[in-house]
Each structure stands twice: as structure tokens, then as C-alpha cells.
Amino acid sequence: MSRLPLDDLTAAVARIRGLLLSQEKADRAVSLLAQAIKETMPGAPGTGASLLDPAGGLISSGSTDAVVRQADAAQYELREGPCLMAWAAEEVVIVHDVHTDGRWPRWASAVAGLPVRSVASAPLLAGKDSIGALKIYSALPGQYDEDRGRTLALFAGAAATLVAHVQGSEAPLRMSxxxxxxxxxxxxxxxxxxxxxxxxxxxxxxxxxxxxxxxxxxxxxxxxxxxxxxxxx
Known part of the structure; x- marks a missing residue:
């Protein structure tokens, strides 16, 4: 079992708590966590979160790379994909290889031209509510397993608490x-x-x-x- 990056997680959370005191926007808080994840997890060209905007539409927040926004946009348009499933099912979803997974064929076809082969996504759980999903896209297959999924879930737990605190009742965060x-x-x-x-x-x-x-x-x-x-x- 690989070592969990608790020092990185603690540092990221500490930085975000400072932002909360000044009521910075949630996407700024998420972007700091996303960058910490990218620097900690292997094979991660892109990290970010999926949330709902004030109008109830799906958006990507704190994306570290354009590939995150592109892969997410395909999920939002097609209403299928690993990040939406992690959000809806409230559990970590691991994709070892997008090209062979088979669970979301339309989304896999839509991102075939992107550097997306491995995916790990964890739900943002704030209390009893699932308010979004945190994800990693890697250009290499076989980058994430259950151990890495648990690591991502640690980051997701911190992100959910912080995002919920920042946004409060400003946005309808729960997926319908x-x-x-x-x-x-x-x-x-x-x-x-x-x-x-x-x-x-x-x-x-x-x-x-x-x-x-x-x-x-x-x-x-x-x-x-x-x-x-x-x-x-």
C-alpha cells in the first residue's frame, strides 16, 4: 500500500481555511486542492471538481488543465461518465482504461482524442448531501487503484466541507x-x-x-x- 499524502492534504486544507476567513469563492478553494492533488497523485495531467452553478447547471470548478474541462463537458452533455456516477452513487469510481472500460461508451468515444486513459473520481460528501465530485484524469492507463481512490476520497472529504461552507445556501448543490x-x-x-x-x-x-x-x-x-x-x- 502506498503512503497517503497526509502532509500535502493538511497543507492544502490549511491554505484553504485562510481563504474561507475572507470568504473567497469556492472555485478558488477547490483550485488549491486540485493543484495539491495533481502534485501528489501519479500520472495526473488534470484535476478538478464538478459542481452545480446557481442556476442548477453542471460546471467544472478549480480545473488545473483544459483537458479536465473538455472531458467534463462531454460528461455534462451526454449525462454519463465516471465523475457523474461517483456523484450520483456517492462512491469512488475507478477507470483503469477508458478505451476498454465499456460502462460509458458514448463518453469514451467523445474523449477518444483527449489524453484521458485512467480516471479516479470521488464524491464530495457534506453531511448527508453529495454536492459534487472530485476527479483525476491521466493520459496513461492503469494509474489508479482502490488505494489511490481512498487517497482521493480524503481530499474529497476536505473539499466538500470547505465548498459547502463557502457556498452556503447560494447554490443548489444537490444533484436532482x-x-x-x-x-x-x-x-x-x-x-x-x-x-x-x-x-x-x-x-x-x-x-x-x-x-x-x-x-x-x-x-x-x-x-x-x-x-x-x-x-x-
């Missing part, structure tokens, strides 16, 4: 239940497709068509059929 349900359903379907793809050596589209046929035959929804398949596995 409808969007969370949509993302969770899509992830379940994609996982079920992955099971069928591995089991039968078929494409994602073929797996999806089989799930649709099974759902019709069973008189159930696509999500219900997918969920039962994933649970059995």
Missing part, C-alpha cells in the same frame, strides 16, 4: 434525484451489457438489444432485467 436515478439506471444497464459482452463475445449494441428482448419477454423494464443480471454475477 431525477438525474441521480438516470445515471444510476444507465450504469446498471451498462454493467449488464458488459456481463453479456464478456460472456458471449458480442458488441455493446448486441448486448443492449438482447437485454431489451429479455425485458420485453419478461414484461419488465430494462433496468429491472439489467439489475437482476448484475446481482446474479
Amino acid at each position: 434525484e431525477q438525474l441521480k436515478a438516470t445515471l444510476a439506471s444507465r450504469d446498471t444497464i451498462n454493467r449488464a451489457c458488459g456481463v453479456l459482452m464478456e460472456r458471449h463475445g458480442i458488441t455493446h449494441d448486441q448486448a443492449l438489444q438482447q437485454l431489451i428482448q429479455d425485458a420485453r419477454a419478461a414484461g419488465a423494464s430494462l433496468v429491472q432485467v439489467s439489475g437482476k443480471l448484475v446481482e446474479r454475477v
